[in-house]
Amino acid sequence: MDKNELYELLEWFDRSTLSEIVVEKSDTKVVMKKGGVLPGGPDAAPSAPPPLPPAETLISDEAPKEKEGTELITAPMVGTFYRAAAADAPPFAEAGMKIKKGETICLIEAMKVMNELEAEFDCEIIKILAQNISLVEYGTPLFEVRIDD
Amino acid sequence: MIKSLLVANRGEIAVRIIRACHDLGIRAVGVYSKVDRDALHVRLADRAICIGPAAARESYLNGNNIISAAIHTDCDAVHPGVGFLAENSEFARLVTESGLEWIGPAPEVIDLLGDKVKAKKTTLDLGIPGIPGAEIDTGDPAGVRGAVARLGYPVIIKAAAGGGGKGMRIVRKEGELENLLAVASNEARSAFSDGTLYLEKYLEDPRHVEIQAVAIPDGSVRLLGERDCTVQFNHQKLVEETPSPGLTEENRRSMEDASITLLGSLGYAGLGTVEFLVWDGNCYFMEVNARLQVEHSVTEMLTGIDLVRQQIIACTENRLEVPESVSIPDCYALECRINATAAGTVQQFIPPGGFGVRVDTHLSPGLAVPPYYDALVAKVIVTGKDRHDGIRRMRRALDEFIIEGLPTNLEVQKEIISSRIFGSGDFGTTTFDSMITEGTG
Numbered sequence: 001m002d003k004n005e006l007y008e009l010l011e012w013f014d015r016s017t018l019s020e021i022v023v024e025k026s027d028t029k030v031v032m033k034k035g036g037v038l039p040g041g042p043d044a045a046p047s048a049p050p051p052l053p054p055a056e057t058l059i060s061d062e063a064p065k066e067k068e069g070t071e072l073i074t075a076p077m078v079g080t081f082y083r084a085a086a087a088d089a090p091p092f093a094e095a096g097m098k099i100k101k102g103e104t105i106c107l108i109e110a111m112k113v114m115n116e117l118e119a120e121f122d123c124e125i126i127k128i129l130a131q132n133i134s135l136v137e138y139g140t141p142l143f144e145v146r147i148d149d
Numbered sequence: 150m151i152k153s154l155l156v157a158n159r160g161e162i163a164v165r166i167i168r169a170c171h172d173l174g175i176r177a178v179g180v181y182s183k184v185d186r187d188a189l190h191v192r193l194a195d196r197a198i199c200i201g202p203a204a205a206r207e208s209y210l211n212g213n214n215i216i217s218a219a220i221h222t223d224c225d226a227v228h229p230g231v232g233f234l235a236e237n238s239e240f241a242r243l244v245t246e247s248g249l250e251w252i253g254p255a256p257e258v259i260d261l262l263g264d265k266v267k268a269k270k271t272t273l274d275l276g277i278p279g280i281p282g283a284e285i286d287t288g289d290p291a292g293v294r295g296a297v298a299r300l301g302y303p304v305i306i307k308a309a310a311g312g313g314g315k316g317m318r319i320v321r322k323e324g325e326l327e328n329l330l331a332v333a334s335n336e337a338r339s340a341f342s343d344g345t346l347y348l349e350k351y352l353e354d355p356r357h358v359e360i361q362a363v364a365i366p367d368g369s370v371r372l373l374g375e376r377d378c379t380v381q382f383n384h385q386k387l388v389e390e391t392p393s394p395g396l397t398e399e400n401r402r403s404m405e406d407a408s409i410t411l412l413g414s415l416g417y418a419g420l421g422t423v424e425f426l427v428w429d430g431n432c433y434f435m436e437v438n439a440r441l442q443v444e445h446s447v448t449e450m451l452t453g454i455d456l457v458r459q460q461i462i463a464c465t466e467n468r469l470e471v472p473e474s475v476s477i478p479d480c481y482a483l484e485c486r487i488n489a490t491a492a493g494t495v496q497q498f499i500p501p502g503g504f505g506v507r508v509d510t511h512l513s514p515g516l517a518v519p520p521y522y523d524a525l526v527a528k529v530i531v532t533g534k535d536r537h538d539g540i541r542r543m544r545r546a547l548d549e550f551i552i553e554g555l556p557t558n559l560e561v562q563k564e565i566i567s568s569r570i571f572g573s574g575d576f577g578t579t580t581f582d583s584m585i586t587e588g589t590g
Contacts (some may be wrong), residue, residue, distance in 0.1 A: 017345045048293075056360060077213070077214055077217070078198060078199075078200055078213075078214040078215075078217040078218045079217050079219065079221070080220070110213055110214070110217040111213050111217060111243075111247075135221040135222070137198050137199040137200070137218075138183070138200050138201045138202070138208070138214060139183060139199050140199075
């Protein structure tokens with residue numbers, strides 16, 4: 001299933017009165033649910049993308065605040081946020097993962113170019129804050145991390 | 150009609166464009182830098198995208214982020230507003246290559262008009278008189294003297310490679326020529342590593358008059374009257390009025406003919422302003438502003454025509470809504486630019502109102518005006534049945550205007566509008582420089 005098919009399906013699902021749908025097509029299985037928030041982790045991998053709310057609601061107005069001992073990594077540009085290099089590739093970063101300075105943690109697609117966002121310090125990913133394949137603005141929080149000393 | 154338009158600007162002009170979009174039933178997407186999060190244009194836009202930090206270079210001049218925002222929010226077109234990327238042909242090209250419509254003339258047209266030498270050649274070929282001048286060779290005194298004789302004093306010496314006043318000298322009489330040529334040549338050589346000089350007729354204290362046009366690429370051009378922007382401080386426009394108090398009918402006709410010829414031959418699209426200097430009874434072509442201008446609102450007040458609407462329709466639908474001969478009402482419109490003279494947070498804010506008064510602003514109580522961008526914070530525009538009537542109404546409007554917490558040039562504007570010299574209509578572009586004391590302009 002390509003990106004456009006997925007978007008179309010999402011839009012249709014969003015307008016429908018269904019609360020849950022499972023679609024299987026060749027090697028792809030898509031599960032969409034309304035109402036609840038799916039946990040992050042393995043099921044947020046691109047092979048089974050989490051349900052995306054309509055694009056207009058993707059960006060929360062209330063930016064998550066930095067908690068004690070943690071830092072936010074924010075988007076340095078406007079574009080599409082990708083957690084993995086390809087639909088069937090594992091995400092660059094998962095909650096609980098240790099990341100070394102200079103390692104790629106996500107991609108941001110802007111002007112048809114994939115920009116690799118690298119960690120500026122050694123850290124541990126606490127939480128993934130942005131939705132996969134969603135529009136991020138300048139300053140949109142992407143990850144909550146704890147910096148390794 | 151397009152469905153969605155991204156407004157790549159901030160401040161009162163972004164607010165103005167968003168309003169025009171909504172009047173046309175177009176969804177407006179705004180962009181903002183981190184310090185503009187609470188700005189009025191962000192509030193009025195149907196959607197707004199943060200495109201960077203405070204520094205304009207990384208936000209309002211960040212073409213990639215702006216186009217990314219336009220694509221991801223399903224926009225059909227990009228309006229650059231005034232300033233920032235409005236006359237940036239590279240950005241215009243990027244916009245059209247991304248499959249978006251550009252609200253402005255084609256990138257090649259922007260390029261040509263932005264290149265002073267090419268623009269001058271184009272206008273001369275079309276028979277449009279510019280300021281007379283000639284390149285000179287300082288090693289050929291006879292040639293220099295011949296050029297001066299043709300132009301007549303006063304003349305101005307400019308560095309051919311230059312800008313920013315470097316290598317510029319005004320020569321008023323024969324005795325000063327030799328000395329000032331040497332000085333200018335040395336200055337040009339040290340500033341631009343090129344001592345080549347350009348000699349130009351010096352227009353002392355001229356009037357600045359511009360013709361407003363809207364056009365489509367098939368060569369159709371509609372004119373919407375003139376604006377007189379002679380009241381300036383340090384070459385910055387402060388007050389604009391229409392009609393001009395210092396033009397003959399012959400001046401007017403020659404500027405209008407030149408504007409139609411030039412824009413028509415370029416296949417120009419959208420709004421454009423053809424600027425002239427008027428001196429000693431003659432009009433000299435200066436340049437074309439290939440975009441919407443701050444002072445467009447003066448023309449709107451006089452004609453009752455929404456210029457931003459005309460611009461969007463001309464550029465996206467390739468058609469002109471205004472008739473071939475627009476009848477310009479026989480009355481008067483006047484605009485004062487209110488500029489912040491420092492950053493500050495607006496406390497009390499009471500704009501003027503009533504019959505014949507329009508205020509375009511993005512200010513409201515509590516708004517912090519950051520120090521990073523253009524100083525313009527409001528435009529007060531009034532109409533009158535004639536110039537005298539309009540000036541009186543402007544005095545009334547400025548007297549009503551209360552802006553507390555943010556230092557502005559409101560008092561300077563009151564002084565200009567009330568002055569005998571402004572009332573007389575007889576002044577030039579440098580007349581008010583001496584009247585306005587430093588730090589208040």
